[in-house]
Amino acid sequence: MEKQTFVQLTMKQDTLVHVLVTQFNLKRVTGAKGATDEEWIAWTHDRLHLFNTYCLPSVVGQTRQDFLWFLFFDSTTPMRFDADLAVLRQIPCVRLCFCEGIEDFDQRYVSLIQAEVPAHVSWLVSTRLDNDDVLHRGAIELIRKNLVLQPGYTVSLANGYVLDVHGRKMAHYYYPKSPFLTRVERNDLEAVGIFHKPHTQWPQLRFSLTHEILIRLAWRPSPSFNYVLTAPGWIQLVHGNNISNNFFRGVPVCRAIDLQDFHLDIKNRPARFWEVFRFRNYVLWKWYIKCSLLRILFGNRS
DSSP states (O other): OHHHHHHHHHHHHOSEEEEEEEEOSOOOOSSSOOOOHHHHHHHHHHHHHHIIIIIHHHHHTOSOOOOEEEEEEETTOOGGGHHHHHHHHTSTTEEEEEESHHHHHHHHHHHHHHTTSOTTOOEEEEEEOOTTEEEOTTHHHHHHHTOOOSTTOEEEEOEEEEEETTTOOEEEEEOTTOSOEEEEEESSTTOOOTTSSOTTOOTTOOOOHHHHHHHHHTTSOOSSEEEEOSSOOEEEEEOSOOSSOOSOSSEEOOSOOOOGGGTOOOOOOOOOGGGGGGOOOHHHHHHHHHHHHHHHHHGGGO
16 A cells, blocks of 8 residues: 555656666576576575665665666566565565566566556656666766656766775776666657667767767757766676676776765775776776866866
């Protein structure tokens, strides 16, 4: 009953519904050979630990709470995880959904989300979030401040950190095509959702320094996307079982960072300045220099 009340209040206040979408342990049914069942179960167990320790507190602790969080689990998730799922069901914003692998998710996730959204709501705003990532406590507020309600408008939280959970060292980098993307769509049968394309393949996300400077000089939003660079809005974890993330991107963090705003009760180990030479990725360096220039020129307007 509490969840129904939460949804009703949210819809009465706004003409939009904002959802976070997380793929949790969906199997890849076709294509490349995947993990064995035993490996997949062990992966799910380890990922739930990371999720409960890092990701979950950062979402539950958001300063703005008018959103729903859809967690998509594989339909074959064993009963041994029932207790974990039962805890998640008690969180007012959480909706658990089950799909028969990633292919089934691709086909049905938008309709499963829309089934929770009253038909009179005009706009569907979807944000992708991996289950081992962390949000700043003001991330939802930051996204909402930078939205433009027009079909296809995309917001990229493009400023964040990487944290090595074992060594507790951090790196800071700008990532215009980061996975922390939000997409605006009409709440109708044409909606495709934030997972319609990989986060690096949305065609409107072509970062141009000249374009970004002109947009900011004109004091108006871009007609189709917004790179939010104002402050670090997220942390990506490097923990040994990452699918794609690596630590050496951007620049090393050479000072202690207060991570309480990410709901993390840990302290990072400051890097030594000479470690910057281990961060040699040309593309990320180019992004860093360009985005840093925007921050210098425009401050909080970036």
